[in-house]
Structure formats: structure tokens, C-alpha cells
Amino acid sequence: xxxxxxxxxxxxxxxxxxxxxxxxxxxxxxxxxxxxxxxxxxxxxxxxxxxxxxxxxxxxxxxxxxxxxxxxxxxxxxxxxxxxxxxxxxxxxxxxxxxxxxxxxxxxxxxxxxxxxxxxxxxxxxxxxxxxxxxxxxxxxxxxxxxxxxxxxxxxxxxxxxxxxxxxxxxxxxxxxxxxxxxxxxxxxxxxxxxxxxxxxxxxxxxxxxxxxxxxxxxxxxxxxxxxxxxxxxxxxxxxxxxxx
Amino acid sequence: xxxxxxxxxxxxxxxxxxxxxxxxxxxxxxxxxxxxxxxxxxxxxxxxxxxxxxxxxxxxxxxxxxxxxxxxxxxxxxxxxxxxxxxxxxxxxxxxxxxxxxxxxxxxxxxxxxxxxxxxxxxxxxxxxxxxxxxxxxxxxxxxxxxxxxxxxxxxxxxxxxxxxxxxxxxxxxxxxxxxxxxxxxxxxxxxxxxxxxxxxxxxxxxxxxxxxxxxxxxxxxxxxxxxxxxxxxxxxxxxxxxxxxxxxxxxxxxxxxxxxxxxxxxxxxxxxxx
Numbered sequence: 001x002x003x004x005x006x007x008x009x010x011x012x013x014x015x016x017x018x019x020x021x022x023x024x025x026x027x028x029x030x031x032x033x034x035x036x037x038x039x040x041x042x043x044x045x046x047x048x049x050x051x052x053x054x055x056x057x058x059x060x061x062x063x064x065x066x067x068x069x070x071x072x073x074x075x076x077x078x079x080x081x082x083x084x085x086x087x088x089x090x091x092x093x094x095x096x097x098x099x100x101x102x103x104x105x106x107x108x109x110x111x112x113x114x115x116x117x118x119x120x121x122x123x124x125x126x127x128x129x130x131x132x133x134x135x136x137x138x139x140x141x142x143x144x145x146x147x148x149x150x151x152x153x154x155x156x157x158x159x160x161x162x163x164x165x166x167x168x169x170x171x172x173x174x175x176x177x178x179x180x181x182x183x184x185x186x187x188x189x190x191x192x193x194x195x196x197x198x199x200x201x202x203x204x205x206x207x208x209x210x211x212x213x214x215x216x217x218x219x220x221x222x223x224x225x226x227x228x229x230x231x232x233x234x235x236x237x238x239x240x241x242x243x244x245x
Numbered sequence: 246x247x248x249x250x251x252x253x254x255x256x257x258x259x260x261x262x263x264x265x266x267x268x269x270x271x272x273x274x275x276x277x278x279x280x281x282x283x284x285x286x287x288x289x290x291x292x293x294x295x296x297x298x299x300x301x302x303x304x305x306x307x308x309x310x311x312x313x314x315x316x317x318x319x320x321x322x323x324x325x326x327x328x329x330x331x332x333x334x335x336x337x338x339x340x341x342x343x344x345x346x347x348x349x350x351x352x353x354x355x356x357x358x359x360x361x362x363x364x365x366x367x368x369x370x371x372x373x374x375x376x377x378x379x380x381x382x383x384x385x386x387x388x389x390x391x392x393x394x395x396x397x398x399x400x401x402x403x404x405x406x407x408x409x410x411x412x413x414x415x416x417x418x419x420x421x422x423x424x425x426x427x428x429x430x431x432x433x434x435x436x437x438x439x440x441x442x443x444x445x446x447x448x449x450x451x452x453x454x455x456x457x458x459x460x461x462x463x464x465x466x467x468x469x470x471x472x473x474x475x476x477x478x479x480x481x482x483x484x485x486x487x488x489x490x491x492x493x494x495x496x497x498x499x500x501x502x503x504x505x506x507x508x509x510x511x512x513x514x515x516x517x518x519x520x
Binding site: 046047167168169170171172173176194195196197198200201235236237238239241242 | 510
């Protein structure tokens with residue numbers, strides 16, 4: 001599970017020779033939420049609302065200025081753009097195996113775990129571990145990134161816009177895969193997206209972020225049927241809809 | 246299909262790249278005052294079609310046969326200068342990524358003026374006035390002329406691109422995924438703006454997207470592409486509600502919708518591509 005209590009992250013502008021420290025940028029400004037084990041918390045908001053800063057705080061890449069984050073077990077992350085998040089000079093087997101280095105496994109065991117996880121993301125085929133990221137399509141690369149994220153059997157996976165750069169058909173495959181893996185491994189997801197349709201499909205609970213604050217947190221049913229905050233309604237109204245037929 | 250208001254007609258266009266067909270017998274028409282949406286997955290040939298219309302096929306791409314008629318003139322059989330005069334002037338395009346399409350070291354005002362002066366025989370003072378009109382059309386304040394692209398938000402940059410595209414009152418406007426890189430609320434503003442401009446100027450719009458919900462919002466007609474082939478074309482209502490092609494049906498079905506009760510999304514059947 002994930003528990004986030006009153007976290008803040010302030011960034012200060014680099015100080016010039018004569019300028020004082022000045023007003024900080026409040027990227028995350030007092031955010032509280034919790035996600036039970038095996039569930040998905042969807043975080044929505046526009047660019048600059050602080051979603052990705054929360055991703056970095058929860059994965060431990062950034063330290064909060066104040067507040068507390070607690071998780072049980074390993075956490076890992078899948079980023080939006082799989083091409084830039086995978087080292088182009090490493091083979092797929094090495095990319096996934098590298099995540100296991102901290103566990104100091106025997107070589108054969110590492111190989112076995114890599115092959116198992118490639119199976120889990122439905123990418124297993126002869127020789128796939130010896131290929132480089134550029135030899136794969138965008139959707140396949142995202143499968144590699146997911147494999148790397150789950151190979152250590154984390155309790156929590158942070159998914160930062162994992163399908164935003166994909167075609168809708170590939171998006172459907174990846175979303176289904178994420179749900180299958182979550183059920184199988186009882187993973188807790190923090191799912192970040194600007195697409196409210198995708199979040200509705202994935203999340204049990206939804207948090208709406210604006211300017212570093214969570215303006216509304218509610219169950220999926222409540223937030224889409226009876227949005228309370230004006231900003232949530234505004235986001236929902238912005239989505240182009242299919243005509244009712 | 247050649248009605249009185251056909252402005253651009255693509256007839257049996259086949260283009261190869263390295264011996265492989267990237268466009269295969271593509272035919273469709275654009276009409277004044279109508280938005281035609283070109284929908285398909287990455288690599289289906291949407292952008293290649295747009296580039297063919299602009300005479301900007303990438304190096305190595307070869308037109309095997311077919312023609313593109315702009316007001317009856319075959320764009321493949323005219324002089325380079327004539328084509329250059331049509332491109333950007335009579336046929337304009339807005340690209341997906343507004344940041345890479347703008348010159349980062351030039352103020353945006355100058356970039357708009359550049360297009361106006363390249364195509365219209367007017368003084369720079371008149372061009373500046375024209376620029377203010379254009380900024381007004383795309384709902385940007387005139388002050389942004391002195392800004393550099395990096396000082397503007399994604400939505401503002403895309404409005405600047407629209408202003409440049411509209412500079413010479415084009416007959417055909419091609420928009421290649423103009424809102425894919427933008428937030429939903431910004432996307433809505435841009436789509437509303439495109440519709441408003443379209444209502445007033447009555448140009449023919451070719452709107453390239455992979456998102457059927459945007460098609461529903463903006464298109465009159467729809468062409469669905471797959472692997473360089475147009476697999477379906479028709480009016481928006483027909484294509485979205487009663488598609489002939491199984492592929493179109495699957496492409497519409499795999500998008501999550503608001504209020505979706507499905508636990509898993511349907512997945513397109515695809516033949517695995519050998520690598």
C-alpha cells in the first residue's frame with residue numbers, strides 16, 4: 001500500500017549574485033492520499049499541476065520538503081516515453097537484468113527471472129533478450145519498461161503517463177496487460193495520466209490535481225458521476241465525446 | 246465524387262519507399278467548407294499522404310502512379326516555383342509538434358511576418374497589420390509577437406502555428422495531429438478555434454488524428470487508413486455508427502470512453518510483423 005501524508009515539494013530558483021532566495025515554486029503543496037494494496041490510485045491534472053513531481057516523490061527520486069510517504073516493499077516506475085527511458089546501448093536482457101543487480105543473484109537465476117518476466121509482459125520469443133530497444137515498436141518498448149519495473153516483484157508501481165505516446169490500439173493492449181499483471185501480482189498502482197477516460201478505465205480512486213494541490217479525491221464512480229469540484233467538471237467537459245447512439 | 250466545390254482530389258496515388266508501398270491506390274477528395282478526417286495508426290500513411298499533397302515526400306519516396314489535382318491542376322506536373330507558390334499559400338499545414346516547427350531563435354512575430362511577406366506582395370508595415378489580424382483570429386494578444394517560442398505554452402505555440410498557416414487565406418488547411426501534444430482543456434480550445442475559423446473561412450480542412458472522439462467532434466467526412474490503404478471512407482455518422490470495415494469497428498471499440506463498464510478493452514487482431 002501507499003500512504004502519503006501532507007507532502008510538500010518546493011523548488012527554489014537558483015540564486016543570482018545579488019538576488020535573495022525569493023519565493024519558491026510550490027510544485028506539490030500539501031498532498032494527502034492513501035492507496036490500499038492491490039488497488040489503483042489515478043492522478044489526473046494538466047501539465048505543470050505537480051503529477052510527475054508526486055511520481056518522483058513516491059519513487060524516492062526526490063525527497064519531500066516536508067510530509068511523510070510510507071510504502072511497504074519495493075517500488076518501481078514506468079515512464080511515459082519508453083524510448084528515452086531505456087538505455088539504447090543495452091540489450092533487453094541486460095536492461096531488465098540490471099534492475100536485479102541489487103539482489104546479487106547467480107547468473108542463471110537472473111536469466112531465469114528475465115525470461116519469466118518477458119513471458120509475463122507477453123514479449124517472450126527466441127532471441128528477444130538479445131535485441132536492442134530500437135528494434136522494437138513503441139508498444140513493445142513499453143512492455144520492456146513494464147518488465148523492468150516488475151522484475152523485482154515490487155509492491156508499488158508508479159505509472160507516469162504510460163500510454164500517452166501510444167496509438168489507441170496499442171494503448172488498449174498495454175492497459176489490459178497492466179490490469180492482468182496487477183491481478184496476478186497484487187500490485188498497488190499509482191497511475192498518472194492527463195486522459196480522464198484512461199484513468200476511469202484503470203483507477204479505483206481518483207485524485208484531481210491543480211497547482212500542486214489535490215482539489216478532489218473520490219471513488220471512480222463518484223468522480224465521474226457527481227464531480228464536486230469545479231475544476232474536475234471543467235476537465236470532464238473538455239473531453240471530446242462520442243455522440244450517444 | 247467531383248462536385249462543384251471539390252478543391253483537392255487525390256486519384257489512385259501509390260507511393261513506394263525502398264520498394265515497399267507506403268501509399269497504395271489512395272483516392273479521396275477535399276471539399277471547400279468541409280473537414281475531412283484521416284484516421285489510422287502510426288505507420289498507416291496519414292502523414293505520408295499529407296506530405297504528398299504538399300509535394301514534400303521524403304527522400305527516397307517515389308510516386309509510382311496516381312495524381313493529386315488542386316483545382317484541376319496536377320501537382321506532380323507543375324513547375325517547382327508554381328508548387329512553392331501553392332504550398333504555404335494556397336495549401337497550408339500545421340504540424341503535430343509546435344515546438345520543433347517554430348524557429349527557437351526568432352521572435353514569433355517575425356516568423357509570422359516571414360510567411361506573409363513570402364507570399365503576398367505587401368509592405369512590411371501592411372504585413373504587421375495583417376499579423377495583428379491573424380493573432381486576433383487565433384485569439385492571441387498582439388504583445389506575444391515579441392516573445393520567443395520557448396516563452397509560450399504548448400497551446401499558444403499551436404495558435405502561432407495556426408496564425409502562420411492562415412497567413413495567406415489558404416484554400417486547403419492540413420492539420421497533422423495538432424492537439425496530440427496538448428492538455429485536454431487546451432485541446433478543446435484549439436478544436437473550438439479550428440471550428441470557428443472553418444465556419445467563417447470555408448476552407449477545406451484535412452484533419453489527421455488517431456483519436457475517434459476528436460473525429461466525432463470536428464469532422465464532416467472520414468477516411469480510415471491502414472498500411473497505406475484507405476480501408477473505409479464516408480460521412481462521419483456513417484463511419485462512426487455503421488462502419489463497413491471490421492478494422493474501423495475495432496479501432497473505435499478499443500478507446501476507453503467515459504462511463505465505460507468494460508473490464509478489459511478489445512484488442513485489434515494483427516498479423517505479427519516479422520522483424
